[in-house]
Amino acid sequence: MEDVLRSCCAGLDIHQKVIVACIIRSAEGKKRPEKFFGSFDTTTRGLFDLSDWLTSYEVTHISMESTGVYWKCVWRILQNHFELQLANPRHIKNIPGKKTDMKDAEWIARLTRLGVVPTSFVPPEPIQELRDLTRYRKHLVEDLNREKNRGHMVIQNAGIKLTSVIKDIYGKSGRALLYALVKNRPITETLILECVYTTLRRKVPQLLESLEKQLVEVEETINDYLVPYEEYVERLEEIPGINRRTAAVVLAEVGIDMSVFLSSGHLASWAGASPGNNQSAGKTRSKRVGKGNSYLKKVLAQGALAVSQGKPTRIQAFFFRVRRNAGHKKSVVATVHLLLRIIYRMFSDQSRYDELGESYLKNRKNTLIYNC
Known part of the structure; x- marks a missing residue:
């Protein structure tokens, strides 16, 4: 028996010229839910027709794939009337052999009904x-x-x-x-x-x-x-390696509300700065980082390189420590990961950056050894 979380939801398969929609609604007194399909143009008139059609069935939750830029217009029209979810196509891929527009829309609707669609971040x-x-x-x-x-x-x-x-x-x-x-x-x-x-x-x-x-x-x-975000820009500029231009990209990509990310690790993974987890039979096959948000990762990588060439700081000490053990490329990714964790904590706690000094890691290690 499926654990149904939504009684009436929809899945959208979005293309350049057409949107195929599937509504799945629980039917009173029936074991199997009702399914309704519709096809709409991607013009403004077609999007309003889609909204009216979904409203007529009392749909509450809608999921769609992040297909290029085609989803953006659909999102803007529907966002004030429904609970929307945007999903990475790789995370909701349909079963092989069932590739049609209607099947794709139905598959997305089924995942939405069960509440298992991994949601992508969409800023305000x-x-x-x-x-x-x-x-x-x-x-x-x-x-x-x-x-x-x-x-x-x-x-x-x-x-x-x-x-x-x-x-x-x-x-x-x-x-x-x-x-x-x-x-x-x-x-x-x-x-x-x-x-x-x-x-x-x-x-x-x-x-x-x-x-x-x-x-x-x-x-x-x-x-x-x-x-409107000058306060956040000033706080970001306090972090070594981040200037005003980098701060603008950070704000543009992640916003200021960190509640959309489960943790600092989730933010780093979303940006493509976390090692992968590919294990089988007790052996680690690969730790390659994912693609993530290339705009954010690239600008913070430039910040990490700037830190390595600047004045001594805690972040610079971290960069060189990783580089000694793992090489240059991994030290850049690891420093990007650290910068994202710092940004997450600052925005979550509404705090400012605290420079702990280049000897922080060494002192912390000695303290741990002494306490043991």
């Missing part, structure tokens, strides 16, 4: 907007670096060795020389003959300038969004 809307901005900033930085690298490649292929003389060819002096080359100014006869007249070369400086201007605008918008 202000944090979601901040998250979109910080992720957009990351992509702009990557685009800027990509265009710079393309410019380097074109110049090297043309035999122009500016990079051998100028450290940053996109600095003030470097750009002046690039403009001179683009405009065919007679610097030397050889240089003019070797110039490339492609559209790419003529657009590199303008493209970089445009991207940098766009980046500045996004930075200003992010700062506006951070105004």
